Amino acid sequence: MTKLTIFAAAAAFSLAAGAAFAQTSQEAAIKKAIEPRLGNGVKIDSVTKTPYGGLYEVRVGGDILYTDAKAEYLFVGRIIDTKTMQDQTKARLDEINKIKFADLPFDSALKMVKGNGKRVIAVFEDPNCGYCKRFRQTLNEMDNVTVYTFMYNILSEDSSIKSRNIWCSTDRVKAWDDWMLKGKEAAAAPANCTAPNDKIFELGQRLKITGTPTIFFTDGTRIPGAVDMKTLESKLASIKQ
Template identity: 50%
Template sequence: MKLIPALLAAAGTLALTVSAHAQEADIRKALAERIPQMDKIDEVRPTPMKGLFEVRIGTDLFYTDAKGNYVIQGELIDTKARRNLTEDRIAKLTAVDFAALPLKDAFTIVRGDGKRKVAVFEDPNCGYCKRFERDMQNVDNVTVYLFLYPILSPDSAEKSRNIWCSKDRVAAWQDMMIRDKAVPAASCDTSALQRNLAFGRQYKITGTPTLIFANGTRVPGAIGAAEVEKRLAEASTDTASAR
């Protein structure tokens, strides 16, 4: 007789699944009809808040009710857990597999034993990048994979070319970013810079500096040495536990 409860439970699960799919379809249809910009929704899923659904378009998040009658653009906060659920979700969506980084298109800056790793996308005309580079002088035992990412101006592309084509890329980079010295004009194959731009578009890297740590965590914007140390420690712990 145990078969009957099992069948009832399975039927209940199936009904919930069908209902969830129907609800998602209703939301997609309503929003596409009423807001043309939302005609290509990547994902609809329930949030921890009853009756509220997350609508994802790329890495942009919106919230709506079960009928798609209202749309909220903002942050969802779990006050009990004291967590920003929107930030947590975006962090997962924008995480980059460190192993997927095209490291051949970067140059490396090694300090100390170089055991800890971080990749950074930077524009030579970025003032925040210059501040970040000065702060990074206080971080030891790290390998920095520096991706030149000229997005601010045509001059950024020229400066990136001169750095990439220098005999000593690290020295040229530090001359420009730390010592405010001009880098002599140089020329070479700069297809790596174009690949960096394509990679950034794919992963929606829209500002500099953007940091990617070994555990896939992405941090947009300049952070100080103490925060870099904290993130490197977290990445080392996550990487070790994943083995």
């Protein structure tokens, strides 16, 4: 390698390092400027320059905001690629909110198997959630699916009591369906029965689950809300089980 080649390589490395440092400094400056304005002790997890429109992505938990290089404005909404009509924001949210499905504590979930059970999902539901009850109707009409239900008590004071009563029932899955589909409450749990309520609540908080139902798929992605049969079937068909 000639001296000229070595000099050129060194110069190129120096420029690249300088650009990376400048970008890091810019992102740090944006975080410093915006974080105090968000209030209520909200913390920014990361600031990243995007490839579109000179915008910077500001990630707060499982949410994304956008700002300009001077951090003068905040943009709340979706970035759509007009050539492909792809929702870039949704794709990014799916990426940052992915989980490792196999790491879920399935021994703390209710397990329902229908048909061959080859298609697998996990659902976080509150026993007092009306949307969860509607989604349970959808699941009741499906076949060839395994559903792990994590009772995630976030809506009412008695959600934990109902979940414990169901967990301590002889047939947990039947007790859950009786309540969610028919409104039939489970019998009071024995005093010596312990339910994984606290464990599931802590798990839901770590996974940044803010509403029920929240559905997780084996590819690690999630869908919040009571999706209809068509949407659920389409999502399952897109995943290699």
